[in-house]
Amino acid sequence: MTAVSNASPPALLAAIDMGSNSFHMVVARLVGSEIRTLERMGEKVQLGAGLDTNNNLTEEAQQRALDCLSRFAQRLGGMPPEAVQVVGTNALRVARNSHRFLARAEELLGYPVEIIAGREEARLIYLGVSHTLSDDVGRRLVIDIGGGSTEFIIGERFEALELDSLHMGCVSFRNLYFSEGKITRRQMDRAVTHGAQELLNIRQRFRSLGWQSAVGSSGSIKAISMVLATLKLTNGSITLVAMRELRRRLVDMGSTEKLGELGVRADRQSIFPAGFAILMAAFESLGIEDMTYADGALREGLLYDIAGRIQHEDVRDRTIQGLQERYQVDQDHARAVEETAVAAFEQVADSWNLRTLADEEVLRWACRLHEIGLSISHSQYHKHGAYLLRYSDLPGFSQQFQRELATLVRGHRRKFSPAIFEAIDNPEDIRRLRYLCILIRLAVLLQHPRNQEAPPDFRLEAQGDRLTVHFPKNWLDHRPLTRADLDNERDYLARQNIEFSVVT
Structure with a gap:
């Protein structure tokens, strides 16, 4: 959890990407608005290969991941929480026991770990790619092939x-079509056809918008680029003509064991x-030529997302503003509720151990x-709002943060029951969210x-599950009306053993 800090911005930033195939860490220095990379680390963990038939991460896969993170953790030592982001992608989105692994990872790293949705992963990939390319005019298509998902932007x-x-x-796809290390024409055709079927979901939409240049940003695409250059089919770019020739040669080779001859690393x-x-x-499918x-x-x-938050250019604020406009929220009323809630938060944050930036932000x-x-x-609108927040694509938000946001909206009125917190796994998070609620x-x-x-000059006293x-x-x-509302609230909270009293 990110602690509130009035100190100067951190000099070093770090990001860890726990992908389905590889784990990567990058440490960089923030100089003004520029990020200068100091160190990169990466290991093939193959977390996605460690999912069993019930989509649970095996203990062996978890241990591989934790061993890698232990090496990363040493490099992170002493960095302020607001300067570090650790995220998991497709394998952890899919894993049914991901929450147990996350608890172990967070304990080892000493920093929170967030699982991000596929579209949020795509947004961040584009942010990273766009900052490493020249600032050209015109649209670009970006493709990133990961271990368990592929992002298109x-x-x-x-x-x-x-x-x-x-x-x-x-x-x-390796597990589905090339698990035995053989490369046959039939296997390759089936794999390409499967990919084309998946692409039907976006083909028309993407081709209609169009682009002027195409960019690949993953290890798989880098390896393909290098092989094409080794074969002197291109100078390092990737073209449709060269891809078709490489497809023929891969089938002729017939085995992944021979790929070393093309310069492909063993791992x-x-x-x-x-x-x-x-x-x-x-x-x-998309008609890419090069x-x-x-x-x-x-x-x-x-890293650029962290820098944006530090420099008060948080994409999450734009997301919230966009939701208010899309759903025609009464923003004057919302602002008054926010000011009143924050006035209350400031008085009980220490007593309820809520003194974190993330707690204030989600509130x-x-x-x-x-x-x-x-x-x-209007009927049950708190439940409708929670559903929208839980399942919408919210740029900048992790899945965990979306669940917390949805939980507070779900619990802001009417019954105050344990069902409100059913999407939250960690008992400590439930405790925090109950108080924020x-x-x-x-x-x-x-x-x-x-x-x-304006909120009245009220004063709050909090001791555990007692609030005055x-x-x-x-x-x-x-x-x-306010007195009647407070009386009803006392009854609602009492059913969850929270003692609420009013003094005038």
Whole structure:
């Protein structure tokens, strides 16, 4: 959890990308708005290959991952929490026991680990790629082939215009089509056809928007580029003509064991034909004629995302503003609720151990969005709002943060039951969210008249599951609706063994 800090911005930033095939870490220095890479580390962990038939990560795969993270952890030692981002991608999105692994990873690293959705992964990849290329005018298509998913993005300069994540990757395709290390024409045809079928979901949308240049940003695409250069089919670029010739040669070779002759590293040989099949499908389905390789990727995108937050250019604020506008939220009322909730937060944050930037952020954003469900129906609108936040693509937000945001919106009114927190696995997170929920509930009640009245000069006292609110003398005498709301709230909270009392 990111602690509140008024200190100067951190000099060093670090990002860890726990991919389905490889784990990568990059450490960089922030100089003004520029990021200068100091160190890169990467290991083939093949986390995606460690999923059993029930989509649980095996203990062996978890241990491989933890061994890698232990080496990364030594390099991170002493860095402030706000300067580090650690994310997991497709393998952890799929794994049914990911929460158990995350707890072990967080304990080892000493930093929170977040699982990001496929479209958020695509946004960050584009952010990383766009900062490593010249600032050309015109749209570019970016493709990143991971171990379990492949991301496709069309963007212009630093802004993604269209993005998607498809459930196909070099590890999953290796397991499906090349598990025995053989490369036959039939296997290659089936793999390319499978990729083309997945691409039907985005083919028309992407081709209609169009692009002026195509860029690849993953290890698989880099390896293909290098092989084409080794064979003198291209000078390092990737063309459709060269891809077709390489396809023929791979089938003629017939075995992944022979890929070393083309300069493919031993740890990449088993997944090379799978990555090739996915890229071949993309070239043919999307009508790509040529592509260049760029070194930037998800981890670089994470660094620029951290820098943006530090420099108060947080994409999450734009996401929240966009949701308010899309669902026609009463922003004046939301602002009044937010101000009241933050006034309460400041008084009890220490007593309830909520003194973190992330706690204040999720409280503020939940206040701004607590009424988005009204766009669907007034009845049960808190549940509608929670559903929208839980399952929408929210640029900048991890899956865990979305769940927390949805939980606060779900619990801001009516019954206060354990069902509100059913999407939260960690008992400590449930404790935090229960207290934050109480604060937003109190703020909504005090702003029930919807006249954007400044919050009263109330005083809160908190001790564990006991909360007392002190109002100015006679303040409630002229507000019978607020008094009735507070009486109802006392009953709601009492059912969860929370003692709520009002003093005037």
